[in-house]
Amino acid sequence: MPRTTVPWLYNEFSHSGVNQADPDYPAYYEANMRRFRDFEKVAAEVAAALELTKDDLVVDLGAGTGAFAIPGARHCRKIIAVDTSRPMLDFAAEKARAAGVTNVEFAHAGFLTYEHAGENADAAVSIMALHHLPDFWKTVALSNVHAFLKPGGRFLLTDVVFSFPPDEYEKHLEDEATQIRRLTDNAFADEAYVHYRDEFSTYDWILEGMLDRAGFTIEKKTIHSPTRITYMAKNK
Ligand SMILES: C[S@@+](CC[C@H](N)C(=O)[O-])C[C@H]1O[C@@H](n2cnc3c(N)ncnc32)[C@H](O)[C@@H]1O
Incomplete structure (x- = not known):
């Protein structure tokens, strides 16, 4: 039975928390992200960390x-960009068209519903998205990534992941919101509160257990701040 038809599957299109399926959201998100992210530079760093070549899917x-x-498409053969928000995908597709990038394919699906076809992928990337799933479903998602990667395939995962001691959570959540407020507009910074309240970021020790059980070896862990981590993992 295809996963999408089982009646108990988590509805990953429901967008609990910030509604990223709102048609006005992509332009707003992009404008705020551009205030503190250099997309080209980060894409080059991610490509280097994944050791991408022109043959890689x-x-x-x-x-x-x-x-x-x-920007990552320049470093590999093809990227399949998967997202549950149609407006986000449409916005990305228009950006790709304007930039003359032709090797990105767009799939309206999510961690749980994406069905990979053809050859297995050489690498996977997920940046600031896995926290949209509750923990049980994160593990299902990671198992799905494991299944469509080649043996030895690389996976770079960046997300809002908590590495602070549990009894210090109030300080660290407020610190992060304050930090975002310095860099973006106030309404965007308030999304940090929506994130803590209605989305599903978790502790590093939980996520690391999930990666292990889903079939990954963590090769490198970079703690950017008490609330953000990048994992470089490899299919066991
Ligand atoms: C905070 S944005 C990050 C976007 C992008 N990776 C970046 O680095 O800017 C989170 C994205 O995850 C998408 N999303 C939410 N739940 C998802 C799911 N279950 N599967 C795939 N994408 C999902 C949202 O629509 C949104 O585009």
Whole structure:
């Protein structure tokens, strides 16, 4: 039975928390992200970390407005940009067209519903998206990534992941919101509160157990701040 037809599957299109399926959201998101992210530079760093070559097929899960997929496409053969928000994908597709990027394919699906066809992928990327799933479903998502990657395939996962001691959570959540407020507009910074309240970021020790059980070896962990981590993992 295809996963999409089982009655108990988590509805990953429901967008709990910030509604990223709102048609006005992509332009707003992009404008705020551009205030503190250099998409080209980060894409080059991600490509280097994944050791991408021109032969590689890459899947970007939760691709959003194409922050990685569009500049990242220069470093590989093809990127499949997967996202549950149709407006985000449409915005990314228009950006790709305007930039003359032709090797990004767009898939309206999510971690749970994306069905990979053809050859397995050499690498996968997911930046700031896995926290949209509750923990049980994160593990299902990671198992799906494991299944469509080649043996030894690389997976770079960046997300809002908590590495602070549990009894210090109030300080660290407020610190992060304050930091975002310095860099973006106030309404965008308030999304940090929506994130804590209605989305599903978790602790590093939980996510690391999930990666292990889903079939990954964590090769490198970069703690950017008490609330953000990048994992470089490899299919066991
Ligand atoms: C904070 S944005 C990050 C976008 C992009 N990766 C970046 O680095 O800017 C999160 C994205 O994940 C998407 N998303 C939410 N739930 C998802 C799911 N279950 N599967 C795939 N994408 C999802 C949202 O639509 C949104 O585009």
